[in-house]
Amino acid sequence: MMAAKFLPADKLNEWIAELAESRRVLVPVTEQNAVVFRPYAKDTEPVFGRQANVPPKASIFPASERLMAFTYVKNPEDLGQVAVEVQETIEPEPTVVFGARPCDARGFTVFDRVYDGKKVQDPYYKARRESTLFVTMACDDPENACFCHWVGSSPSDPEGSDVLLTPLEGGFLVEDVSKRGKELLSSKLLSDGSKKVKEARAAHAAALAALGEAWSPAEAPAKLIEKFDDMGFWEQVSAKCISCGACTYLCPTCYCFNVTDERKGMRGERIRTWDNCMSFQFTLEASGHNPRPTKAHRLKNRVGHKFSYYPDIHGGAIACCGCGRCIKFCPASVDIREIVRLSVERPVSKPEKQ
């Protein structure tokens, strides 16, 4: 059974400090105008009232991760003979991500189906996933770019979280969502919160209502496939895109990666880094052929992957958590909601007669 505890507002930092005694705790902090996740230290001042610019994606899926280190060793007897020594480098660090939004935590459920699936498991991802817990903060006032309710989520969605905090008058309701989350609730700073549950549910309902009516993308998978060859449509909706990677790099659900060997002399490392379907190198083949040669093809991939190809493979689950960062931080204000909507509402353009 889920436990409901209460944490007074003035004990919040104390609880974080307590958690940080035995593990790395990542918290949102302000740098310039941006909010980013940083390891908690003694003087850290976390900020919880607003969505972080960068989601805590790197906590499990680092922007650049060493898969292995390697060294070339010459045989002193025969310098033409070179052996390769490889060192595996899975180094998970026990971590709590504290104060992310439910959308940020839900993002990893999109990763799980890919990296921790029935057929294939990625050992690097799995090790980090298992060593990381999410204490999320239910959202009390969604922003203009938010649309979590479109994709089957909500401002208080517990999916992907281990503990859910709900801001209330004077403090927070603290509820465990997973078995592992329960272990975090043993702190003496937490008191019984069962009388506050009703208040929290009302707050959840109010936040959801503030998002307005949801639009259903149920038809999107089929409609996007229907428009696959309608390049006129894609050119129109991608016209303002400047092909940077802000949308994908800030996305809690984008999981594409690139693998490169970065070698200096006889030593090197094989690294896995975030890839980005807005970039020319994405799916560029060794022959020089690129199946996605223009920004229209690339944006089609981004929208199609999230709202069509992924749901088709993964039982209808949409590969988007509705956090809205791709809209909010796009230098040209490209709006994925608008593109998905148009893909459903507009008829396929008929090719001109030859």
Next chain:
Amino acid sequence: MPVLEELKAQIARRLPELDMVIGWGHGYDCLHRTPVFIENAADIEKLVFDPLCVHNLSTYLTRYGSGKKIGVVVKGCDSRSVVELLQEKLINRDNIVVFGLPCEGVADLGKVKRALQEQNLDMGRVKSATVEGGKLILAVSGKEVALALNDVLADKCGRCRYHNAVIHDEFAGTPVEGQAQDAYEDLAAFENQTLEERMEFWRGQMERCVRCYACRNACPMCVCRDHCIAQSRDPNWVSQGDGLEEKFFFQMIHAMHLAGRCTECGECERACPVDIPLLLLKRKLGKEIQELFDYRAGTEPEVKPPLLAFKVEEDNINERGW
């Protein structure tokens, strides 16, 4: 006639000879404008012009094949990019129609965000925005907030010498008079620090970089596009790693490639999703170029940019006196 109406009329008149005109329209919320691509008369109604029209639309000019005839709407600062693109022969004058505007400054949404945060309000929740009597009036979380426009204008506007489009085929409205002086005070404050302090500052800033390259792609002068050395594997100048070295190295290369070309439109900084003050690097090089070559990028269409030219002796560089 108000500026916007005059602009619309000019576009309506010129549109038949053009494939498209690029202007600003309403974005996803009341504070955001977005580029709009006008292809027919009905699209003209989407146009907006106010201090929230921040994008430098000239960045799209090099993204179309040479065959297209394109109209572009520009403020003073944006027009300098058009001039620089022409000087570098990156666009063909015959294929461009410039719709010039007068501008009294555009909002820096970073400043709006900070001003709201000081009142514990969030920019992402603004429900309405109007510009009236020198104020930006916002409705947010049940409150009305009036911000003095002067407090939230981009820094570049405070030192602007080119309020009116410096190049144009059509000009809507009345030219704005007067010009500010740019004494590079922001740079002076930065340069007063020790080298170690400056390095420390940049380390702290670059830590946040997500390598999304929005700075590069928003830049109207960054035209290498798919051949950028930041991602190229052959030659492999920059590792795919995301260490501070790689991030800083890329920004240094970016800045150097723009020396004498950057018109300081600030799009790199505006596009950055994690608020890295990138314009500072570009301003430093801009100042050096001005002192060495007495040249300000994008102001004189007929002049050859100094780093694209070769002179045995530059007027302001006393080579033989070293």
